[in-house]
Amino acid sequence: MTTLLEKLPALLDEEPAIAACLGRRTASLAVAEPAWAVVVACLARRTGRSPLVVAVPTGAEAERLATDLQLMLGELQVELFPAWETLPFERVSPAVETMGRRLRVLQRLSSLEDRPAVVVASGRALVQRLGPAAGVTEPVRV
Structure with missing residues (x-):
């Protein structure tokens, strides 16, 4: 069953500003929050590219946008x-859940x-180091 929210993106299919962003390697579009x-x-529907990486200013905005x-x-x-919830020079490790x-x-x-x-991320999340396990792409199954 399709919900009303799932139909909203299709309403912008003919919008010229959206069409101008399609087919470009990078694009910037000013949109009210x-x-x-x-x-x-x-x-995401129109580009056919996957993934579309969206950078937002804060973690709270990233969570809200991802949920929407x-x-x-x-x-x-x-x-x-x-x-990570830690500051760059703190001697505290990030939470295991966040690393996972x-x-x-x-x-x-x-x-x-x-x-x-x-993929939605805050600017802070995008600039933080990935860590030594980032090159391991196979999940560990227990």
């Missing part, structure tokens, strides 16, 4: 790439079958 999810979902996109595209089509979530996103990005349509 309440419309971010609809525009990103439309771009999951309602429009489906939970498996959207990943949130979280930032980051590695899961990286593993899904390396997969051809399980790749998400959209």
Whole structure:
């Protein structure tokens, strides 16, 4: 059953600003925050590229956008790439859950079958180091 939210991105299919972004390696589009999810979902549907990486200013905005996109595209089509909760020079390790979530996103990005349509991350999450296990793409099964 298709929900109303899943139909919203199709309403922008003929929008000239959206069409201008298609087919470009990088694109910048000014959109009011309440419309971010609809525009990103439309771009994800129309580009045919996977994944579409969306950078937002803060972790809270990344979480909110990822949640909204999951309602429009489906939970498996959207990943949130979280930032570590620690400051750069703190002698505290990031939470194990956060490290696991980051590695899961990286593993899904390396997969051809399980790749998400959209990855949402804060600027902070994108500039943080990945760690030594980032090159390991096979998940450990226990």
